[in-house]
Amino acid sequence: MQNRNLLLLATAAITLAGFTTISTPTTANAATMTGTLTYHKVKLIAKIGSHYQQFKLTNHVVNSNYQHIQTTSWKKSGLKKGTKVVVDMYANQGLQSNWYRISKYAAKKKSQTKPKVQKYWVYGQALVLPKSFTF
Incomplete structure (x- = not known):
């Protein structure tokens, strides 16, 4: 019993x-939750915001399915407050804030070879987006 x-x-x-x-x-x-991210292509110029150091630069979105997400320091990336960056993709997960894939902005120059550009994912609050940008 x-x-x-x-x-x-x-x-x-x-x-x-x-x-x-x-x-x-x-x-x-x-x-x-993994697997619920949606990715969107976009092309815009943004700036690194004043509170950028509170956020990490990663090689993949933190909430993604990737096994080996690596973090890069802001100093090593050469990015700091006010630096112009190119945003070529963003990812969102439901109502969560967006992640943006950024690379250092370089004015177009005529060259025969394209230099390799390092791209990073960063949380949206680290950036100052143009006012005309809407989701």
């Missing part, structure tokens, strides 16, 4: 825990 009561108690605890987890989704859980 005691084993049966323990089994019922354990089953009730598992059911209750499962119900609680399912019925109370949080924003933090939504931010860590």
Whole structure:
């Protein structure tokens, strides 16, 4: 009888825990969900904002399915407040804020070879976007 009561108690605890987890989704859980990112192509010039150092430069969007996401320092990238950057893609995940793929802006020059451009993903609040840009 005691084993049966323990089994019922354990089953009730598992059911209750499962119900609680399912019925109370949080924003933090939504931010860590993978596979729900949507990517969009765009072409615009933005600037690095004044609070840029609070955010990381990565090789892939942090909430993506990529296994090995690497971070690069702002100093190593050569980007700082007010630097013009080219935004060629952005990604969003539902109602979460956007991530932007940026590269250092270079005025067009006539050259025969294209230099390799390093691209980084950064959280949208690190940038100052043009006012005419809409999603």
